[in-house]
Amino acid sequence: MAMISFLFVAVMYVVQHLILVSDRMDLDTLSRSRQLEKVMIEEMRQLELEFEERTREEEMQQAVWKPIEIEEENHQETEEKNSKENNVLSEDSEKAWAFQSERPKGPLGWMLGNLWNAGLFGLFLLFELLRQNMQHEPAFDSSSDEEEEETTGETVTTCSWLSDFPKQEDLDSFFEQNLQSTTRDLPSTCEFVESFVDDLVEACQVLGRREIHPQLEDCLGIGPAFEKWGIGQDAHRFEVLVPISAPQSNSFHLDMRTMESGLLRCGRVVVESECVCKREKLLGDVLCLVHHWDHTSGGKPTNTLKSNFCTGSTLDVYKTLYWFRSILGNAWALVAHKYDFKLSLPPSVTSCKLRLDYRSGRFLLINLVLAVQRDDSLVYFVSQSPEHDKLTSVDWPESFAACEHLFLKLVGRFAPEKTCHLKCLQIISYLQSLKAPPHGLHQPILTPYHFKTALMHLLLRLPLTDWKPELFPQRLQDILWYLGRGLQERCLYHFLIGNTFLPLTIPVPKNFRSAKPVNLFRHLELDSAAHSKAVTEFHDLVTQVKSLPGLPLSGRVM
Known part of the structure; x- marks a missing residue:
């Protein structure tokens, strides 16, 4: 039993560790994995108790039948041997009972005794792997299957869009040339x-x-x-x-x-x-x-x-x-x-x-x-x-501007030095401003506030140590992926209303934390034309991000 427990915990750690390392998996299941871990631990305890109860029952049965065997042997010794056939039958019955009462020893006996636990363990692993694949792999699937298009609607982006994403050196160089000078004197x-x-x-x-x-x-x-x-x-x-x-x-x-x-x-x-x-x-x-x-x-x-x-x-x-x-x-x-x-x-x-x-x-x-x-x-x-x-x-x-300002201020206070979370938002806002129409014309569907909301959600889901400067490209990908998935599902929840993960240090009304979440993309559910326009804007932004190293500097907004 100790070996089964050790193997169960070890494999569970490997499975959950893979989820935490993968950025795609972590964004969806970080909040659920903790609850799943508690449930699995509780089920493991129940399995241990059941196994111990069965072991005690078998020992008690052996203790009950053993005196009976001793009495039969004494009775056979005192009785007279009537015939040779009766002796043979008596010996055969004793051998048959001995086989039933004794268990084979070695690895084979251990496997037979724990076959039920091993089968349950294997079924659980199979179910866990299938559940993860079903929940996370189709998030940005660009498959042309008609049934998939009917259920998820228009796909926002393809799985291959991250393949030629800019490297950290390119992003840092672009930021220094276009944005650093405009933000240097901003705090003062x-x-x-x-x-x-x-x-x-x-x-x-x-x-x-x-x-x-x-x-x-x-x-x-x-x-x-x-x-x-x-x-x-x-x-x-x-x-x-x-x-x-x-x-x-x-x-x-x-x-x-x-x-x-x-x-x-x-x-x-x-x-x-x-x-x-x-x-x-x-x-x-x-x-x-x-x-x-x-x-x-x-x-x-x-x-x-x-x-x-x-x-x-x-x-x-x-x-x-x-x-x-x-x-x-x-x-x-x-x-x-x-x-x-x-x-x-x-x-x-x-x-x-x-x-x-x-x-x-x-x-x-x-x-x-x-x-x-x-x-x-x-x-x-x-x-x-x-x-x-x-x-x-x-x-x-x-x-809610004051609450959001306080949250970002607290993040800046407790995060490591030179974190990249604000740089991500600055690059996205800059690229959006390059194609912004003149004031008075039809304004874009996606605004910097939508990307800011995605950023704040990710700041709660990912450890602050994951926003170090060397992780700049990965975090920029995460923000775009989070909003792209929200567009595909036509759902982007408000950061403050109905957010159970909101820190208690953020002073909001008491009913906010238990309120029903507010969908900022609710209007896209009702207006297909607006949703198509938002998807187009997102595709254009992703194209701009991928072309950052060669983006001309003439479009700078001063």
Whole structure:
């Protein structure tokens, strides 16, 4: 039994080790292999217990029958020998019983005694190998079989596309020539942008100290530039969250709703008055909007926040942005003497963008996004909305940018030095920008956010040590493979919603971890034309990646 256990554990280790070494297998089964290992260990324990019970039963049977044999032998010795035939029959019966009670010794006897366990062990290995082949080999199969095409749809790519993938030297050389110069000064620029916006917010707080309006909180940089993977135009464009909270005697309450597409989630910020009678009596610096009556006019005091910033009782996005843009102009007048650039606010109703023009001709674009925090998490409802969704002025789309920024920041803190995960995303974004249509035309289906989502999933599935610089080509292949498989299956799950592997250090609402996963490719299930276009875009990107060593530098995005 000890030998069977040793062989079982050894073969299981070899099988599972092969899964971990292979990149293709590891991406699909890393989460399942742990559960399978626990199940196999439990089954092994049950088999050991069953074998021990059977051994004890056989020993007990032998112990019961042995005294009977001794009694028969004594009885035969005391009896008189009646005839020669009876003696022969007695000897034959004893020999027959001896053969039944004794077992053959040696390897043959061991195999016969453990035949059942060996057969079960062989069946398990056969089943395991067949299961792995059935689950993983067809992921990128380019077979022309009609039944395969009916079940999986249009194949995204072929199995041979990785054969002539660029080597590490080619990828490093391309990155140094095209991307390294644009990202060298990005961290210091991001630090300046955050400090500048903080300066403006402090000036706004001074100007509006005596007025009842949303309170501005400390800002937070988000997006590609602050996540250190921005390239090209992203190196000049920065996005900053400016959280707002309710002023005294008011509170914000969120009402959730989901758009028809099922992907965009919005919240409506309901403004409610709070009782501050105790503060009114003690300090007299506020007026209770719930219980204070104006005896001269015979009515309740009006809520300035509701009348100036709301539609009904719901905080209006456009009214809040209009107030914020107006107060920013006055705040700039207080701090302009500290800086040597010109600030301008291009006219807009749905956004608040700042343009910083230096004397050298350099410029920076800063998009300020007002945000309402959801509970104590890093999930916000923001003041900007995607253009393709028809939202009203009281809809605040849900944003996970702060959570994703924190996750990538933690990865950078605990990962080995000079990891390649951001380089992979930068190269993909750069190649996508080379073929991006002008603004206003039909935009591509695949965006850098889809590849960023694939990267974040892989960062959870693979150890951080697997993102060392020398593994640059393999990890770039993994990202493309992960998204290509998602296109083929028309399924790419949101990184934060329904992700049970999400670290507890990422502050998200409690129901997020147990929620049903959200498919970012759900619209591709409903629109075959969009899916075909996305597949074409993916094929073009793979072709660009494979031609990186010879890609002309004239298409650089500065």
